[in-house]
Amino acid sequence: MKKNDPxxxxxxxxxxxxxxxxxTRAVDGVSFSLYPGETVGIVxxxxxxxxxxxxxxxxxxPSPPARIESGRAFFQGEDLLSVSPERLRTLRGRHMGxxxxxxxxxxxxxxxxxxxxxxxxxxxxxxxxxxARERAVEMMKAVGIQDxxxxxxxxxxxxxxxxxxxxxxxxxxxxxxxxxxxxxxTTALDVTVQAQVLALLAELQKKMGMTVAFxxxxxxxxxxxxxxxxxxxxxRILESAPVTALFTHPLHPYTAALMASLPRAHQxxxxxxxxxxxxxxxxxxxxxxxxxPRCRHAVDACHSRDCPLLPxxxxxxTACWRVQSGELKEMMP
Ligand SMILES: Nc1ncnc2c1ncn2[C@@H]1O[C@H](COP(=O)(O)OP(=O)(O)O)[C@@H](O)[C@H]1O
Ligand SMILES: [Mg+2]
Numbered sequence: 202m203k204k205n206d207p208x209x210x211x212x213x214x215x216x217x218x219x220x221x222x223x224x225t226r227a228v229d230g231v232s233f234s235l236y237p238g239e240t241v242g243i244v245x246x247x248x249x250x251x252x253x254x255x256x257x258x259x260x261x262x263p264s265p266p267a268r269i270e271s272g273r274a275f276f277q278g279e280d281l282l283s284v285s286p287e288r289l290r291t292l293r294g295r296h297m298g299x300x301x302x303x304x305x306x307x308x309x310x311x312x313x314x315x316x317x318x319x320x321x322x323x324x325x326x327x328x329x330x331x332x333a334r335e336r337a338v339e340m341m342k343a344v345g346i347q348d349x350x351x352x353x354x355x356x357x358x359x360x361x362x363x364x365x366x367x368x369x370x371x372x373x374x375x376x377x378x379x380x381x382x383x384x385x386x387t388t389a390l391d392v393t394v395q396a397q398v399l400a401l402l403a404e405l406q407k408k409m410g411m412t413v414a415f416x417x418x419x420x421x422x423x424x425x426x427x428x429x430x431x432x433x434x435x436x437r438i439l440e441s442a443p444v445t446a447l448f449t450h451p452l453h454p455y456t457a458a459l460m461a462s463l464p465r466a467h468q469x470x471x472x473x474x475x476x477x478x479x480x481x482x483x484x485x486x487x488x489x490x491x492x493x494p495r496c497r498h499a500v501d502a503c504h505s506r507d508c509p510l511l512p513x514x515x516x517x518x519t520a521c522w523r524v525q526s527g528e529l530k531e532m533m534p
Contacts (some may be wrong), residue, residue, distance in 0.1 A: 207234035207275075208379055208412045209258075214251075214272030214282075216257045219265060227253040229436035231272075232510065235380070240406055240413040242423035242444070244459070245433030246480045251416045254433075255382050257282075259299060260289045294325045296421070298373030298411075302385040306366040307372065308357040314368055315353025321376045340371040343408075344401060363394035367401070374405065381406075384416045398526040399426060420463055424448060429516075432456050435481040435491025438510055451517040454499075454529070455492040490521070498523055 216228040227250045235241055243251050256262045258274050258281050274281040276297070281289065293299070309317060318337035322328045328336065332357040334353075341349035344367040357365055366386065373381060383402065387395040400476045403426055405415050415427055421445060423430055430447050432455065440453040451457040458476040478495035490496070493503040502522050510520040523529040 205236070208234040208237050208277065209414075210273075210275040211258070212273045212275075214254065214257060214274060215233055215270035216253050216262065216267055216349050217270050218267055226436050227267075228257060231436070231438055233431055233438060233441065235414060237379070237412055238410050239429060240403075240415060240427045242427035242430040243414055243416045243433060244418065244420060244423055244430060246459075247418055248480055249433045251433055252384055253436075255299070255384065255414065255416065259293055259297065259382070260286065291325060293375050294321050295327065297380045297382065298376070298378040300366075300369055300373045300381070300383045300386040302388050304362065304369045304389065305357070305368045308365060310357050312356075313353065314355050314357065314360070316373045318353070318368070318372055318375055321372065325376065327376055331527075336375060337371075341368075343374075343405065344368070344371045345397075346371075361485075363390055363398065366390060366394075366398055368377040370398070370402065370405070374409065374411075377409065380412045380413060382406070382413070382414045382416070385418070386415075387422070388417075402426070420448075420459065424437050437491055437507070437520065439490075439492065439521070440517075440519045441510065446514075446517060452513055452517065452524050452529075453521045454496045454523075458495075 211234070212232045214228055214231045214519055215226070218225040218227055231254060243254070245251055253262065257267070257269055260281070269282055272282055276292065279292070281292070282481050286371050310467070315334070317335055318340060319330070319333040322333040322336060323330065336355065340348045341352060346352055346364065357368070361370065366389070370386070386402070387398050390398060397421060397481070400427055402413070415423070417423060427444050430442060431438050432447075432453065434455050440447070440456045442452070447456065448460065476495060481491055488506065489504040490499070490507050492497040496503065500523065508520045508522045508525065510518045511525055513519045513524060519525070521529070
């Protein structure tokens, strides 16, 4: 791999669910790259396909009903969508770490914390038992768990919610993966603990230098943690931009609407703006821009043909015909 090659390169991924009620196009033609060492935010309202996207890459979706209809996903040159299940399991354990939203689903309630931390190393034959123990203790210290030797002998229920999420982070990172996928990792935590866990993730990223895909519906978190953002809607990416550019000058009407719905410290007391209409329930409609039904700028073309994600300014991409044609310029929130 060359220095500027992406660590992960996803091309035209489509993941649909085939159920008795019909087809849900959860992910519908998504392309993006993640580069070594960067922290990228994946944002969008709940149900827009963020989790399904990454579960597809990790081979964690139940099939049926999930089916990958198209796409390639090169991770360090290997296509995650066509490697064997065994290879994918190895990649998942050693090279890609995942933090789930609810720490309890990631932890085994009947297994000591220490054994759970050592497991990824032992299963993949990365180290001897003694080494694994040392690395587990070291990782517990790194995530700020004091008295780690004693804590190794404890069970998940003896830990608080915040401590459990620290353990889950330690588990995801103990094998030193190149890619960390954090799927709403602080949603289940209260605000103070949330801030501590975010600070911890930022610190670990700096220290270990891994690439982080940070999935969240919280734009505030993105502005603190991420350098670049992918804005998701209805199973598609509608905009990608460096974080500062996105916040100061959103291009896509959906991004602008999302920004406008953000509470601001200096505007307390003002009613929260909401985006009119409902997010699409079954992912993108077959034709047109997925946001068109809710977009106050939409014209006929938006309803009949979806706009691909096209370059629009420095390091920016947007999927909006009206922005591309230059008709919409100032999408200030
Ligand atoms: N196992 C499943 N069976 C059917 N539909 C699913 C399944 N899992 C997710 N979906 C659908 O896929 C879409 C995207 O979901 P998801 O990726 O979880 O959204 P989010 O952006 O909140 O992470 C939603 O419409 C959801 O209902
Ligand atoms: Mg999700």
